[in-house]
Amino acid sequence: xxxxxxxxPISEKEVRALHVGDTVxxxxxMVTGRDVAHKYMVENLIRAAAIPESxxxxxxxxxxxxxxxxxxxxGPVVRQLPPPLSPPERGGEVRASPERGMEVGASPERGGExxxxxxxxxxxxxxxxxxxxxxxxxxxHFGLRGVIGKGGMGPETLRACREHGAVYxxxxxxxxxxxxxxxxxxxxxxxKDEFGVPEAFWVIRVEGFPLVVTMDSxxxxxxxxxxxxxxxxxxxxxxxxx
Amino acid sequence: MGxxxxxxxxxxxRASTELPxxxxxxxxxxxxxxxxxxxxxxxxxxxxxxxxxxxASSTPxxxxxxxxxxxxxxxxxxxxxxxxxxxxxxxxxxxxxxYLRPNAVDSLTGRNSGNNVGIGFPTCHFxxxxxxxxxxxxxxxxxxxxxxxxxRKERMRVDLLLKGGGSxxxxxQYKLPYEPLKAGRDxxxxxxxxxxxxxxxxxxxxxxxVLGITIGGxxxxxxxxxxxxxxxxxxxxxxxxxxxxxxxxxxxxxxxLGIGPMGCGGKTTLLGxxxxxxxxxxxxxxxxxxxxxxxxxxxxxxxxxxxxxxx
Numbered sequence: 001x002x003x004x005x006x007x008x009p010i011s012e013k014e015v016r017a018l019h020v021g022d023t024v025x026x027x028x029x030m031v032t033g034r035d036v037a038h039k040y041m042v043e044n045l046i047r048a049a050a051i052p053e054s055x056x057x058x059x060x061x062x063x064x065x066x067x068x069x070x071x072x073x074x075g076p077v078v079r080q081l082p083p084p085l086s087p088p089e090r091g092g093e094v095r096a097s098p099e100r101g102m103e104v105g106a107s108p109e110r111g112g113e114x115x116x117x118x119x120x121x122x123x124x125x126x127x128x129x130x131x132x133x134x135x136x137x138x139x140x141h142f143g144l145r146g147v148i149g150k151g152g153m154g155p156e157t158l159r160a161c162r163e164h165g166a167v168y169x170x171x172x173x174x175x176x177x178x179x180x181x182x183x184x185x186x187x188x189x190x191x192k193d194e195f196g197v198p199e200a201f202w203v204i205r206v207e208g209f210p211l212v213v214t215m216d217s218x219x220x221x222x223x224x225x226x227x228x229x230x231x232x233x234x235x236x237x238x239x240x241x242x
Numbered sequence: 243m244g245x246x247x248x249x250x251x252x253x254x255x256r257a258s259t260e261l262p263x264x265x266x267x268x269x270x271x272x273x274x275x276x277x278x279x280x281x282x283x284x285x286x287x288x289x290x291x292x293x294x295x296x297x298a299s300s301t302p303x304x305x306x307x308x309x310x311x312x313x314x315x316x317x318x319x320x321x322x323x324x325x326x327x328x329x330x331x332x333x334x335x336x337x338x339x340x341y342l343r344p345n346a347v348d349s350l351t352g353r354n355s356g357n358n359v360g361i362g363f364p365t366c367h368f369x370x371x372x373x374x375x376x377x378x379x380x381x382x383x384x385x386x387x388x389x390x391x392x393x394r395k396e397r398m399r400v401d402l403l404l405k406g407g408g409s410x411x412x413x414x415q416y417k418l419p420y421e422p423l424k425a426g427r428d429x430x431x432x433x434x435x436x437x438x439x440x441x442x443x444x445x446x447x448x449x450x451x452v453l454g455i456t457i458g459g460x461x462x463x464x465x466x467x468x469x470x471x472x473x474x475x476x477x478x479x480x481x482x483x484x485x486x487x488x489x490x491x492x493x494x495x496x497x498x499l500g501i502g503p504m505g506c507g508g509k510t511t512l513l514g515x516x517x518x519x520x521x522x523x524x525x526x527x528x529x530x531x532x533x534x535x536x537x538x539x540x541x542x543x544x545x546x547x548x549x550x551x552x553x
Contacts, residue, residue: 076343077302122343124306150445172504174536177296196347196353197354212281222506226500230500233500234437237498238424238438
């Protein structure tokens with residue numbers, strides 16, 4: 001079991017080097033997405049005959065972020081920050097603040113609802129298995145290299161990981177405040193008004209996010225192994241063949 | 243009784259950001275039991291660090307602050323309508339202060355209400371006095387006997403549980419007899435289905451969790467009273483000897499399943515098992531299992547004549 005420091009975007013070679021049990025400290029820009037976001041991506045962006053004009057900007061942005069990128073199954077608790085001072089009051093500078101969530105440069109192409117105006121207060125993972133029906137297509141279509149969540153995913157996702165070169169990273173469920181501390185900047189958010197805070201696409205820059213690989217790109221899954229072992233234990237405890 | 247909104251906000255803040263001492267102690271003991279180099283030990287260490295950080299910074303222990311479930315024991319004559327209005331105002335304010343995540347979603351439109359207030363949300367149970375009938379355990383049988391004597395002077399008591407969604411998804415209800423496990427209508431049958439429920443849950447409920455179980459009741463009351471078991475301190479022993487024995491046995495055997503913290507393998511799968519009973523219909527024998535994650539968030543508020551205390 002090895003420890004890796006990885007930065008997004010992640011290459012296929014880097015992903016294929018990972019094995020179940022490896023710990024990773026992950027840095028870079030990732031996107032949160034859970035139940036509503038996955039259904040949206042698959043039904044409106046991936047399977048749609050044509051992507052509606054209104055969704056094109058978000059689609060292009062997701063393609064850019066997720067290619068070699070990571071999706072985090074998370075519905076955060078967020079706090080809105082007061083708006084930063086506008087440049088003229090500061091002598092024409094846009095100040096970059098190292099503090100979590102402060103505005104770091106106004107970039108015209110970075111759309112979304114409120115650049116740099118948010119702070120992540122609590123941000124542990126949600127249970128991933130609910131996205132099992134969508135994740136393989138998201139991995140295939142966008143070139144995703146990693147999925148972060150808790151509780152693992154199923155056989156179809158495991159297969160997609162092997163075929164396309166991706167892994168499942170397990171974050172500690174409920175390490176909400178600790179993980180929020182690794183979020184150094186909330187870059188922007190998409191679909192917050194339509195999906196609500198927990199379900200929106202939050203684009204975040206993280207540093208040193210601690211993770212364990214529990215499903216790798218070689219067909220191994222800790223979750224399958226624990227399930228099999230616990231089934232055997234259950235059979236013994238009830239004296240039945242199951 | 244006056245304006246209790248700010249008092250309720252403080253109750254919510256405590257429940258959300260300060261893990262109860264007995265739960266934290268159980269997590270520490272669990273960490274000691276695991277092999278030092280294991281993923282299980284590392285997970286528990288991370289959880290404990292998070293608990294300390296959340297308490298120090300007054301941030302939610304978990305981002306899924308769940309549905310707030312209030313159990314309000316109030317004196318006669320107090321308007322429950324007014325109390326509910328104050329609770330709703332407190333919940334909205336606590337959301338604004340980021341003690342709670344906005345979690346109330348309209349089931350028809352999918353729209354998040356934004357302030358944790360919605361149809362039947364938050365959940366409030368109102369009781370005139372301390373209601374021995376409420377929890378189905380009777381005043382002799384709820385394991386809180388000694389405390390109850392001190393409560394006569396209370397004007398009001400509010401117990402708050404924050405029940406997260408991940409764990410709620412792995413709660414389940416069996417009707418006995420349950421053929422796949424050869425579980426009959428007796429405590430042995432109860433043991434079998436509880437083991438099965440924990441096996442099915444794997445790590446999805448954020449193990450190591452706590453089980454609240456009701457034997458009996460109907461499909462509704464079974465689940466409601468199962469959640470009330472989460473207010474029993476983890477080291478509280480069931481006053482009914484046969485249930486105390488079953489609680490201890492189930493805790494031990496569920497840990498033998500080896501599911502471990504987050505379901506990634508380990509010696510601790512549960513922190514506690516708490517069982518209550520309700521009378522039932524002859525035709526029905528339900529075993530209702532509420533699954534609480536390791537972040538067993540509960541807090542109590544007592545309003546006395548001259549002061550307010552939290553615990």
